[in-house]
Amino acid sequence: MKNILTYIEIKEGAPIKLSLEALSKASEIAVEKGNKSLALITEELKDDELNKIKGAGASDIVLVKRDAYNMEDFSNIIVEVAKKYDCEDIFIPGTLDGKDLAPNVAATLDTVSITNVMEIKFEGEEVLYVSPSYGATVLTESKLNKAPRIITVRAGSFDKREDLSGAGNLVEENIDEVRDIKSIIRDVVMAAGAEINLEDAPIIVTCGRGASSDEIFPLVKELADVFDAPISGTRPVIDDGVLPKASQIGQSGKIVSPALYIGCGVSGAVQHISGMENSGFILAINKDEDAPIFKLADVGIVGDCKVILPLLIEEVKKIKENA
Numbered sequence: 001m002k003n004i005l006t007y008i009e010i011k012e013g014a015p016i017k018l019s020l021e022a023l024s025k026a027s028e029i030a031v032e033k034g035n036k037s038l039a040l041i042t043e044e045l046k047d048d049e050l051n052k053i054k055g056a057g058a059s060d061i062v063l064v065k066r067d068a069y070n071m072e073d074f075s076n077i078i079v080e081v082a083k084k085y086d087c088e089d090i091f092i093p094g095t096l097d098g099k100d101l102a103p104n105v106a107a108t109l110d111t112v113s114i115t116n117v118m119e120i121k122f123e124g125e126e127v128l129y130v131s132p133s134y135g136a137t138v139l140t141e142s143k144l145n146k147a148p149r150i151i152t153v154r155a156g157s158f159d160k161r162e163d164l165s166g167a168g169n170l171v172e173e174n175i176d177e178v179r180d181i182k183s184i185i186r187d188v189v190m191a192a193g194a195e196i197n198l199e200d201a202p203i204i205v206t207c208g209r210g211a212s213s214d215e216i217f218p219l220v221k222e223l224a225d226v227f228d229a230p231i232s233g234t235r236p237v238i239d240d241g242v243l244p245k246a247s248q249i250g251q252s253g254k255i256v257s258p259a260l261y262i263g264c265g266v267s268g269a270v271q272h273i274s275g276m277e278n279s280g281f282i283l284a285i286n287k288d289e290d291a292p293i294f295k296l297a298d299v300g301i302v303g304d305c306k307v308i309l310p311l312l313i314e315e316v317k318k319i320k321e322n323a
């Protein structure tokens with residue numbers, strides 16, 4: 001392995017958590033192999049935010065200034081920076097933009113990318129990338145026979161480190177903007193609720209079909225409000241229009257890793273579990289004691305959400321008042 005480049009996705013002036021998770025893993029590997037861990041940013045950041053990148057171990061922070069995201073242009077930036085800084089490995093956070101960028105970077109470099117990487121193993125000189133397949137029922141080990149190796153990192157798979165103390169030397173590079181682009185983003189129109197940032201939320205309250213009725217859903221909302229947490233949903237709840245698509249967790253939704261996940265009336269289908277199994281602590285409320293989610297839950301409450309949620313809301317309010 002030579003140097004490793006991590007693309008840092010930035011939202012509202014701050015690196016997203018998954019970028020820092022990816023960078024932390026890259027830095028751990030780089031230190032072990034005696035190489036450099038570089039972070040690529042595309043806008044100027046305040047010192048606190050740069051410190052987060054240093055904490056995640058970046059030896060160098062390469063700044064290429066841009067006003068807005070464009071896949072072809074950003075893909076070209078990654079390629080050019082990787083070449084200039086002799087990076088054989090490129091880590092990209094597995095967000096929507098990341099999953100857009102990685103194949104383009106790979107195609108430009110005449111290689112392939114591996115998506116959803118949750119573990120990286122070394123066998124001699126070989127690097128094995130572990131990623132979930134078939135709704136996370138099977139783990140696949142893949143290797144890339146030629147560098148550069150490009151991966152997208154799955155949320156919650158690696159710890160976000162703050163203690164790696166990279167030198168974080170800031171270097172600005174000027175790379176011409178790609179003008180010959182096949183698609184131009186003129187405007188971004190968000191669907192209602194599309195800005196929900198589940199990936200970075202420390203607490204998520206999830207509404208399953210069992211809690212999506214007119215009677216119970218307001219209680220789920222109240223619990224989320226008490227925790228100041230976003231509400232997510234299982235796919236049937238999204239399909240029924242109770243919550244927007246951006247709130248869906250799972251195989252065909254978002255992959256999250258909050259410190260606390262609370263599932264209300266969620267059965268625990270494999271397609272949902274594959275999006276939240278990396279949560280720090282899982283609390284599940286379900287009236288069926290055989291619901292599969294209880295196999296994964298740290299605490300399971302067997303009961304009707306109609307009865308349990310008001311009790312839970314009251315208890316959390318009391319704790320917060322006395323804190």
Ligand SMILES: Cc1cc2nc3c(=O)[nH]c(=O)nc-3n(C[C@H](O)[C@H](O)[C@H](O)COP(=O)(O)OP(=O)(O)OC[C@H]3O[C@@H](n4cnc5c(N)ncnc54)[C@H](O)[C@@H]3O)c2cc1C
Binds near residue numbers: 272285
């Ligand atoms: C290709 C594919 C992709 C998919 N992608 C996703 C995905 O990304 N995300 C996702 O979530 N699903 C996905 N699904 C759907 C998935 O298979 C499940 O159907 C879905 O997760 C079930 O959602 P649920 O738990 O809300 O509903 P259900 O399975 O219907 O479970 C409802 C639960 O609520 C409990 N319950 C009912 N009433 C109450 C009450 N009053 N109090 C307490 N508990 C109660 C029931 O006991 C039950 O366990 C996908 C499916 C396919 C085929």
